[in-house]
Amino acid sequence: MADVSFDRATRIYPGTEAPAVDALELEIPDGEFMVLVGPSGSGKTTALRMLAGLEEVDAGAVLIGGRDVTDLPAKERDVAMVFQNYALYPYLSVAANIGFPLKIAHVKKSERERRVREAAELLGLVDYLARKPGQLSGGQRQRVAMGRAIVREPSVFLMDEPLSNLDAKLRVQMRADIAALQDRLGTTTVYVTHDQAEAMTLGDRVAVMKDGRLQQCDEPRVLYERPVNTFVAGFIGSPAMNLCTLPCSNGAVSFGGSRIPVPAGNGEVVVGLRPESLELAGEGLPAEVQVVEELGADAYVFCASALGRLVARTEAKRAPARGERVALRPVAEEAHLFDAGGERVSGIDH
Amino acid sequence: MTTAAATAPLARRKPPLAVRRRRFLVAVANHSLLIAVAVLFLAPFAFIALTALMSTNQALSSHLWPQPFRWSNFVDVWSKAPLLRWALNTAMYSGLATLGVLVSSIPVAYALSRLRWRGRDAVFLVVLVALMLPPQVSVIPVYVLWAKLHLVGTLWPLIIPSWLGDAFSIFLLRQFFLTIPEEYLDAARVDGCGELRILTTVVLRLAKPAIAAVALFSILYTFNDYFLPLLYVGESPHHWVASIGLSQFRSLHQVQWNLTMAATLLVMAPVIVLFFLAQKAFVEGVTLTGVKG
Ligand SMILES: Nc1ncnc2c1ncn2[C@@H]1O[C@H](COP(=O)(O)OP(=O)(O)O)[C@@H](O)[C@H]1O
Numbered sequence: 241m242a243d244v245s246f247d248r249a250t251r252i253y254p255g256t257e258a259p260a261v262d263a264l265e266l267e268i269p270d271g272e273f274m275v276l277v278g279p280s281g282s283g284k285t286t287a288l289r290m291l292a293g294l295e296e297v298d299a300g301a302v303l304i305g306g307r308d309v310t311d312l313p314a315k316e317r318d319v320a321m322v323f324q325n326y327a328l329y330p331y332l333s334v335a336a337n338i339g340f341p342l343k344i345a346h347v348k349k350s351e352r353e354r355r356v357r358e359a360a361e362l363l364g365l366v367d368y369l370a371r372k373p374g375q376l377s378g379g380q381r382q383r384v385a386m387g388r389a390i391v392r393e394p395s396v397f398l399m400d401e402p403l404s405n406l407d408a409k410l411r412v413q414m415r416a417d418i419a420a421l422q423d424r425l426g427t428t429t430v431y432v433t434h435d436q437a438e439a440m441t442l443g444d445r446v447a448v449m450k451d452g453r454l455q456q457c458d459e460p461r462v463l464y465e466r467p468v469n470t471f472v473a474g475f476i477g478s479p480a481m482n483l484c485t486l487p488c489s490n491g492a493v494s495f496g497g498s499r500i501p502v503p504a505g506n507g508e509v510v511v512g513l514r515p516e517s518l519e520l521a522g523e524g525l526p527a528e529v530q531v532v533e534e535l536g537a538d539a540y541v542f543c544a545s546a547l548g549r550l551v552a553r554t555e556a557k558r559a560p561a562r563g564e565r566v567a568l569r570p571v572a573e574e575a576h577l578f579d580a581g582g583e584r585v586s587g588i589d590h
Numbered sequence: 591m592t593t594a595a596a597t598a599p600l601a602r603r604k605p606p607l608a609v610r611r612r613r614f615l616v617a618v619a620n621h622s623l624l625i626a627v628a629v630l631f632l633a634p635f636a637f638i639a640l641t642a643l644m645s646t647n648q649a650l651s652s653h654l655w656p657q658p659f660r661w662s663n664f665v666d667v668w669s670k671a672p673l674l675r676w677a678l679n680t681a682m683y684s685g686l687a688t689l690g691v692l693v694s695s696i697p698v699a700y701a702l703s704r705l706r707w708r709g710r711d712a713v714f715l716v717v718l719v720a721l722m723l724p725p726q727v728s729v730i731p732v733y734v735l736w737a738k739l740h741l742v743g744t745l746w747p748l749i750i751p752s753w754l755g756d757a758f759s760i761f762l763l764r765q766f767f768l769t770i771p772e773e774y775l776d777a778a779r780v781d782g783c784g785e786l787r788i789l790t791t792v793v794l795r796l797a798k799p800a801i802a803a804v805a806l807f808s809i810l811y812t813f814n815d816y817f818l819p820l821l822y823v824g825e826s827p828h829h830w831v832a833s834i835g836l837s838q839f840r841s842l843h844q845v846q847w848n849l850t851m852a853a854t855l856l857v858m859a860p861v862i863v864l865f866f867l868a869q870k871a872f873v874e875g876v877t878l879t880g881v882k883g
């Protein structure tokens with residue numbers, strides 16, 4: 241068990257100009273489940289590999305349990321990693337795969353067998369211990385990879401998109417299993433995903449990355465309610481937040497006739513409205529319905545308007561038909577405001 | 591194992607007659623072609639085997655079928671020539687050289703494929719150049735070297751160079767190592783392996799088919815090698831390997847074709863057996879790499 245911190249850690253791949261991870265600052269207290277999320281190519285994997293000791297740190301430092309591990313090789317860092325493709329050795333049985341790190345550490349055979357069995361029981365793999373990875377389903381392989389990570393009782397778990405090779409239903413189920421397991425073991429975990437829904441459900445805190453830079457790191461609720469910039473605002477939440485650039489005059493912007501107050505400044509502002517903050521009303525911004533996505537009780541209405549494509553949430557039974565003309569009205573007090581550079585305008589809070 | 595197969599047997603529809611007839615003809619054509627090619631390849635073997643069973647006089651005649659079968663030829667050759675000595679020399683050359691190729695080439699191939707270090711590409715270029723250099727080019731200076739070391743007349747000039755790396759094997763292994771997914775090695779690194787440990791536990795197992803291929807190539811090459819043994823041990827019959835011995839046997843027992851062929855068969859036997867065994871190893875290798883990650 242240990243806390244982890246990135247201290248302005250930077251990685252520039254040889255032969256490239258832009259850093260893949262740029263001065264990453266992140267403090268992860270002992271036992272926390274931290275999720276790194278961001279679009280593909282944002283540097284999540286690189287950051288995780290820097291922590292694992294698989295990628296060099298070109299500037300800054302990485303600390304595990306207060307110890308500077310920046311220049312330590314992977315094998316001396318006491319971390320365990322689950323890979324996207326699981327990296328199970330095809331020639332070893334499930335039991336031997338799970339027990340591999342113990343064997344490398346010269347743990348006695350009897351002790352090793354006991355711990356492999358314990359891990360297998362925890363993961364429901366007892367019946368498969370004699371099989372080869374090729375004889376397992378995707379979900380079972382994923383659990384073997386987890387078993388190999390937990391059997392060593394490392395101080396930190398690292399997981400790089402461990403669920404992305406599973407089908408949607410299994411992914412949701414394994415997500416819950418991983419959360420329960422981490423809760424039970426209480427081991428500091430750094431989890432990488434590109435799926436914001438996965439990040440929001442799993443993380444104690446979520447760090448959003450873009451182009452190698454940390455955008456915001458906070459609890460899921462805070463990311464949703466107070467995104468620091470338009471990138472986080474657009475990335476977190478599904479469907480994405482509506483973002484419209486509007487001219488501001490006399491301390492307010494006008495959105496389809498509705499007044500949204502702006503605390504300071506003139507010029508342009510970006511107004512962010514979650515689908516649930518945009519209502520179908522008798523009057524407001526005129527729009528034409530393009531697609532209606534029904535999700536049981538609710539429906540998302542995708543419309544074309546003078547401000548671009550907008551999404552509104554409504555009750556399914558009141559959803560308009562495709563092609564219908566509707567009016568959209570913002571809930572002014574729920575609007576997020578960003579300046580022309582995309583940064584959150586301070587002063588507006590809910 | 592599907593439930594359908596376990597329950598009622600399906601009433602299988604027979605393809606129409608025309609389709610069946612066409613399939614039958616295609617099968618006949620395929621098999622005829624394969625049989626013809628097989629006969630072409632097997633004919634020399636059959637000729638050797640049949641001649642090896644004839645009497646000396648019959649072997650000189652135009653008969654194709656031995657009459658009677660003289661199995662004793664296979665016993666007689668052992669007394670006519672030091673076959674065992676040659677076999678042991680060949681085994682020593684082949685075995686030690688192959689072991690040397692593996693021990694020296696595997697770590698180099700690993701370093702050239704999976705470790706990052708300055709000058710790696712330049713070193714690989716040197717390997718490629720060595721690969722393209724025909725051995726005859728360097729044979730004279732190398733001979734002089736061995737002569738100065740007083741090792742001409744022994745098998746060591748054949749064996750020792752293999753322990754110093756073989757360009758072809760390094761190249762072949764490097765290319766295969768490059769196909770091993772990085773995650774296997776990274777997983778081992780995180781789980782506590784150093785590079786040597788990764789090489790011996792993970793890479794060796796994953797690269798089994800490539801290593802088997804390299805070993806096989808080396809065994810076959812050394813087994814068939816005539817040029818270098820002739821150069822270094824041609825003058826010392828005690829160190830003759832089978833390839834040299836056999837050619838000498840032929841010139842000594844010119845007219846006894848039956849014995850020459852019997853000796854040839856005995857020398858070929860291990861290679862043929864090896865081929866059947868290796869075939870299995872190759873198939874295993876293919877299924878191993880076919881496992882989904
Ligand atoms: N081995 C490498 N060499 C050069 N560039 C790389 C390498 N690995 C990743 N990159 C680059 O670094 C950036 C971050 O990649 P990565 O960490 O894999 O992103 P993510 O995991 O968030 O998708 C990308 O622009 C990618 O192209």
Ligand SMILES: [Mg+2]
Pocket residue numbers: 284285286
């Ligand atoms: Mg990635």
